[in-house]
Amino acid sequence: MSISKQIVADFIANDVRFVTTVPCKQLGGVIDEVEARPEIHHVPANKEDEGMGLCAGAYMGGKRSAIIMQNTALGVTINTLVTLTQFYRMPLPMLISYRGELKEPVACQVEMAVHTKALLNQLNIPTYHFHRQEDGAELDAILKYTFMCNKPVAILTDATFWGGY
Amino acid sequence: MIRSEVLREIAPVLREALVVCNIGLPSQELHMIDDQPSNFYMLGTMGLASSIGLGLALSQPKPVVAIDGDGSVLTNFGTLPTIANNVADNFVLLIIDNGSYGSTGDQPTYAGKKTSLAKVASACGCENVVEVQGAEAAEALRTALDSGKMTVLVVKCESGNIKVPVITMDPVVIRDRFMKAVRS
Ligand SMILES: [Mg+2]
Numbered sequence: 410m411s412i413s414k415q416i417v418a419d420f421i422a423n424d425v426r427f428v429t430t431v432p433c434k435q436l437g438g439v440i441d442e443v444e445a446r447p448e449i450h451h452v453p454a455n456k457e458d459e460g461m462g463l464c465a466g467a468y469m470g471g472k473r474s475a476i477i478m479q480n481t482a483l484g485v486t487i488n489t490l491v492t493l494t495q496f497y498r499m500p501l502p503m504l505i506s507y508r509g510e511l512k513e514p515v516a517c518q519v520e521m522a523v524h525t526k527a528l529l530n531q532l533n534i535p536t537y538h539f540h541r542q543e544d545g546a547e548l549d550a551i552l553k554y555t556f557m558c559n560k561p562v563a564i565l566t567d568a569t570f571w572g573g574y
Numbered sequence: 575m576i577r578s579e580v581l582r583e584i585a586p587v588l589r590e591a592l593v594v595c596n597i598g599l600p601s602q603e604l605h606m607i608d609d610q611p612s613n614f615y616m617l618g619t620m621g622l623a624s625s626i627g628l629g630l631a632l633s634q635p636k637p638v639v640a641i642d643g644d645g646s647v648l649t650n651f652g653t654l655p656t657i658a659n660n661v662a663d664n665f666v667l668l669i670i671d672n673g674s675y676g677s678t679g680d681q682p683t684y685a686g687k688k689t690s691l692a693k694v695a696s697a698c699g700c701e702n703v704v705e706v707q708g709a710e711a712a713e714a715l716r717t718a719l720d721s722g723k724m725t726v727l728v729v730k731c732e733s734g735n736i737k738v739p740v741i742t743m744d745p746v747v748i749r750d751r752f753m754k755a756v757r758s
Contacts, residue, residue, distance in 0.1 A: 426633075427629065427632070427633055429629075450632060450633070452628075452629070452632065452656065452660050453656075454625075454652070454656060455652030455653075455655060455656060456650075456652045458619075458621075458622065458650075459621075459622065459625045459650055459652050459653055459656065460625075461622075461625075462619070462621075462622030462624075462625025462626045462629065462650075462653075463625050463626070463628060463629035463632075463656075464629060465622075465625075465626050465629060466594070466625065466626040466627060466628060466629025466630035466631070466632075466633065467629040467630065467632065467633040468629075469614065469626075469629075469630055469749065469752060469753050469756060470629065470630040470631075470632070470633030470634040470756060471633060471634055471753075471756065471757065472633040472634075474629070488618070488619060489619050489622065491618075492617070492618025492619045493616075493618065493619040493622065493626075496617065496618060496745045497745045497746060497748070497749040498745075498746050498749070499749070
């Protein structure tokens, strides 16, 4: 099974039924699989904070939800993470493309990469970094942890994990 | 009419639906006028009432009304194409458009000048867009809920605020009792 298919299979096995996405090249395969699987209601969002609002509504409607996004957008989601997801204690797996790491061809992406973990740390968001392919095996446990503790949890996936560009 | 008077008019109709209410004075006013477990009060996060409402409507069958403001829709304009392209026929987006940022002291918004939110919603692909004056809001909301069609309802009214206490209920309590109302 491809990494993308395995990731979505883990989401489904953990009853995630609503996923919102903002595109990223690295996550293209995951987004295609989210769209293809009938178990998941896929709603593409125009902006990541909007997507987190959709996820909050879906969660309160009884569906476990998740967001797929790029780390460059972390800044625009800070108020939402703090005053909605965390303040109301809602679980939110955030599958994040970690642009600006090793094998990155675009210099500007590094500018957000150097702030990514610091911001997540400042927000007290549990953060996991998938670098080697085998790191993906922890996703199932990370999802169970997220829905156990009702917190936003970040899963950073870098270019090495995805096998380069 | 000002926003609090519109809310007073529509409160009996809102009881029939799950309500996601916009940050600041709209939530404080609705809480004072007719607090219900089926009301979700936003205490922060300006702009996301429509997004939360849509996610909720897409995930369960009960009717959902998101009460938004002109300033909040302007800050999350991306929500309108998402709503248009992900139709939930149990969803009404009710925008109380008083042409001002009420909660921050009634500074004017562009919706009170050249920009028509109803026209923007239509241009984004929303199929049932209705614009009414404040006095017609309750009837228009009932019609929208009875239609079984996703509707964007723009209610035009005057700007102006009343004195109202802040909501001191804990956010987790608001969320928990709301989720019980969703399931009931
Ligand atoms: Mg206003």
